[in-house]
Amino acid sequence: MKLKARHTFFILSALFLIYSVSIYLKPLSVNTDDRFDKTAAANGKLVWQTYNCQACHQLYGLGGYLGPDLTxxxxQTGKGEALVKAMLKTGTKQMPAFQLTEKETHELIDFLKSTNASGSADPRNFENTNFGMIERYETK
Ligand code: HEC
Incomplete structure (x- = not known):
């Protein structure tokens, strides 16, 4: 009985060592995603936070509800990079214009590329009625 317990202990220890070595032989993190630049996207998230886009816009369905979800x-058909740049430059009646630098704009776009690659927005759509109520409607 005692010998068996000792064997089990040695076998598990050996497996633990082999597993540990194999884990540490793997490179820690590799940027294999060519859909967006990871560093730029991380900086773009800070731009998103600095200018508080989340106050009015949602990502993955969460955020403010004055503007549309930007995930x-x-x-989206008819939208895209050019629209984002135009919106930032000119704004609308409801959205302020932002004086972003070229670099900030580029990084923000990369951040939006990363959200686009990692999830999808809430597929439901809402419409403001004349009485200040919100009603749901289906697009598809
Ligand atoms: C004060 C609220 C507010 C803030 C802050 C804000 N937006 Fe907006 N945004 C809006 C509203 C409202 C609309 C819809 C405008 C319209 O249709 O007139 C909009 C529209 C947009 C659109 C076009 C969306 C579409 O589907 O047509 C983009 C892109 C956009 N905003 C990007 C941003 C980004 C990026 C930021 C942060 C730098 C930001 N917005 C900050 C209110 C805001």
Whole structure:
């Protein structure tokens, strides 16, 4: 009985060592995603936070509800990078214009590329009625 317990202990120890070595032989993190630049996207998230886009816009369905969800803005038909840049430059009646630098704009776009690649917005759509109520409607 005692010998068996000792064997089990040695076998598990050996497996633990082999597993540990194999884990540490792997490179820690590799940027294999060519859909967006990871560093730029990380900086772009800070731009997003600095200018508080979240106050009015949602990502993955969460955020403020004055403006539309921007998770997939880059891949939506009729929208995309040019629209984002134009909105930032000119704004609208409801959205302020932002004086972003070229670099900030580029990084923000990369951040939106990363949200576009990692998830999808809430597929439900809402419409403001004349009485100040919100009603849901289906697009598809
Ligand atoms: C004060 C609220 C507010 C803030 C802050 C704000 N937006 Fe907006 N945004 C809006 C509203 C409202 C609209 C819809 C405008 C319209 O249709 O007139 C909009 C529209 C947009 C659109 C076009 C979306 C579409 O589907 O047509 C983009 C892109 C956009 N905003 C990007 C941003 C970014 C990026 C930031 C942060 C730098 C930001 N917005 C900050 C209110 C805001």
């Amino acid at each position: 997939n803005i880059l891949s």
